[in-house]
Amino acid sequence: MGSLISQINAVVAMNVKSLPQRAWMSAATVFAVAIVVAVLLAFLAMANGFQATVAGTGARDVAIAMRQGAQAEVNSVLMKEQVDLLSAGPGIAKNETGPIVSAELYVIVDGIKKASDTKANLPLRGLSEAGMKMRGDLKIIEGRMFQPGTNELIVGVGALKEFEGFELGRELTFARSRWTVVGVFSMDGKVAESELWADIGSVQSLFQRGNSFQTVRLKLDDPAALEQLKAYNEADPRLKLDIKSEADYFADQASGMSDLIMYLGWPLGIAMAFGALAGALNTMYTSVASRAREIATLRAIGFGGTAAFVGTLAESMVLALLGGLIGAIAAFLFFDGITASTLGGSFTQVVFSFKLSPALIWQAAVLALIIGFIGGVFPAWRAARLPVVVAFRAA
Amino acid sequence: MTENLFELKKVSKSFVKAKETISIFEGLDMTIKAGDFIAIMGPSGSGKTTLLNLLGGVDQPTSGEIHFDGKRIDNLSENGLAAWRAANVGFIFQFYNLMPMLSAAKNVELPLLLTGLGRSRRKASVEAALKLVGLDDRAGHLPKEMSGGQQQRVAIARAIVSDPKLMLCDEPTGDLDRATADEILKMLQLLNREFGKTIVMVTHDPEAAKYAKKTLHLDKGEFVKEELMA
Ligand SMILES: Nc1ncnc2c1ncn2[C@@H]1O[C@H](COP(=O)(O)OP(=O)(O)O)[C@@H](O)[C@H]1O
Numbered sequence A: 001m002g003s004l005i006s007q008i009n010a011v012v013a014m015n016v017k018s019l020p021q022r023a024w025m026s027a028a029t030v031f032a033v034a035i036v037v038a039v040l041l042a043f044l045a046m047a048n049g050f051q052a053t054v055a056g057t058g059a060r061d062v063a064i065a066m067r068q069g070a071q072a073e074v075n076s077v078l079m080k081e082q083v084d085l086l087s088a089g090p091g092i093a094k095n096e097t098g099p100i101v102s103a104e105l106y107v108i109v110d111g112i113k114k115a116s117d118t119k120a121n122l123p124l125r126g127l128s129e130a131g132m133k134m135r136g137d138l139k140i141i142e143g144r145m146f147q148p149g150t151n152e153l154i155v156g157v158g159a160l161k162e163f164e165g166f167e168l169g170r171e172l173t174f175a176r177s178r179w180t181v182v183g184v185f186s187m188d189g190k191v192a193e194s195e196l197w198a199d200i201g202s203v204q205s206l207f208q209r210g211n212s213f214q215t216v217r218l219k220l221d222d223p224a225a226l227e228q229l230k231a232y233n234e235a236d237p238r239l240k241l242d243i244k245s246e247a248d249y250f251a252d253q254a255s256g257m258s259d260l261i262m263y264l265g266w267p268l269g270i271a272m273a274f275g276a277l278a279g280a281l282n283t284m285y286t287s288v289a290s291r292a293r294e295i296a297t298l299r300a301i302g303f304g305g306t307a308a309f310v311g312t313l314a315e316s317m318v319l320a321l322l323g324g325l326i327g328a329i330a331a332f333l334f335f336d337g338i339t340a341s342t343l344g345g346s347f348t349q350v351v352f353s354f355k356l357s358p359a360l361i362w363q364a365a366v367l368a369l370i371i372g373f374i375g376g377v378f379p380a381w382r383a384a385r386l387p388v389v390v391a392f393r394a395a
Numbered sequence B: 001m002t003e004n005l006f007e008l009k010k011v012s013k014s015f016v017k018a019k020e021t022i023s024i025f026e027g028l029d030m031t032i033k034a035g036d037f038i039a040i041m042g043p044s045g046s047g048k049t050t051l052l053n054l055l056g057g058v059d060q061p062t063s064g065e066i067h068f069d070g071k072r073i074d075n076l077s078e079n080g081l082a083a084w085r086a087a088n089v090g091f092i093f094q095f096y097n098l099m100p101m102l103s104a105a106k107n108v109e110l111p112l113l114l115t116g117l118g119r120s121r122r123k124a125s126v127e128a129a130l131k132l133v134g135l136d137d138r139a140g141h142l143p144k145e146m147s148g149g150q151q152q153r154v155a156i157a158r159a160i161v162s163d164p165k166l167m168l169c170d171e172p173t174g175d176l177d178r179a180t181a182d183e184i185l186k187m188l189q190l191l192n193r194e195f196g197k198t199i200v201m202v203t204h205d206p207e208a209a210k211y212a213k214k215t216l217h218l219d220k221g222e223f224v225k226e227e228l229m230a
């Protein structure tokens, strides 16, 4: 047993020391694995960042109500009567002016993306003072809040960064009317940072929405009060709205998109992994062939097949791990924290950052090790089965 | 003392190549005495290397028995043979077969890794073996930094470091010039005479065969002539 370990140590050390003789092929394998890992990590970081931005957005004690089957804010329509009726329901938190509710409009406007110089949809949200108060993370970081009843708007930091012409003081034309940017807001990295906000009354009149809304947010006494409100809503045929906690709403919105990223990312990563695997197998079979006489000589001296097997497998794993490490470092340097924007669930742009995590890097490392293992195990088997008489053949 | 180290009884060996069976040996009998130094000569393809492989336990006969020191080795498992080789055989190859990435000392140490000897005991054995072949000052050199003759001396040190009874050499001087070849052959002769190693050496060089005690001529898988040296 001690002998087996010293055999294996010696053979592994020999293989690793002789790597420079096979430098180019080995480097190609390392590179292929690095690319696979970097691409996979890019997708995973994208999905992770998107998930963090969107899913982290909603509150548990805020309910959001939409027309039945609307799925997303943009598809919903609510009448003033419905909003008033729902606001009279149970479980809603109250202050001196009554129930804390925010009826909102959510209209789509055009913006020009800085990165691609192309048009993209952007949400303009109309809301009232109650709506602002419901969003605890809201911070005006430049300029000031819009004045109710005016054509003023404030812009989220994400939208400002990704789109043309939303700087403080700029004038814009939406719905054939002029708007002025008077402030910039942040919201702790949440989805709303990709939006423009204006007074609900102004949006209603300038976008000809009469006295209609799209969604209503209701501050609950506590998260458990959601069930009472739902029961009240179901009992009244004039309502029959879809009601969810804001947290669930955003989680649903996020899952579609991150599924897309996942179902694209993993298959692409695995397809590329097969390519890298073919390269690794080729490299390792070549390595075994070029070391055939050395392996056979060791066997003639009395070394076991196990040592030859482990030595070859170790070489393959070392190459794959090196590739994985380089890929992860590259992903970290090039992708981690970069900002991207993409279509969110409501056909509007959501701005988010790529986010790597130890768990994701671990997943990619496992993929690299699988490539190294499969790429090494068959050539290692050949090395272990190599006839010893090869040692006596000419070079 | 003329005890038999090897006894080959009715050994046959054939290869199947492209569905055709090529018979190399058919019912070969042979004995090798302990302490002998045998040269095997013969035309190319006569089966010299095949015989050496059978004696060294790196290949197995198709039928017949091979006894070493009174024990059968032809029916050992692959691992059993590997252990037997480690304990009993030192190989010398025509092309030295040193590990190119290891120093002379590390190459010589390889057989000792199979013994369970501690580091300091291994180091002492390696130094002694290198001293015996006159390369104690080259311990740290890589094979590519040494001449062919020096590399073959390292290989000899590797073959004797674990003190096996038997040395098997396939064309050990086939790749060397006359003067260097003579140096190597003198060394083998010394190992035979002073250290009692039994040596079987395949060669096509009559000059090399003169260093042996006995030359066997092999042709088409049979011994056709035996010469004793003075
Ligand atoms: N592994 C093998 N498979 C098939 N034929 C072999 C094998 N090894 C040797 N032979 C054949 O056996 C014969 C004897 O070979 P060998 O012992 O190497 O001869 P020598 O060393 O005397 O030149 C040759 O015809 C060779 O082609």
Ligand SMILES: [Mg+2]
Pocket: B048, B049, B050
């Ligand atoms: Mg031969």
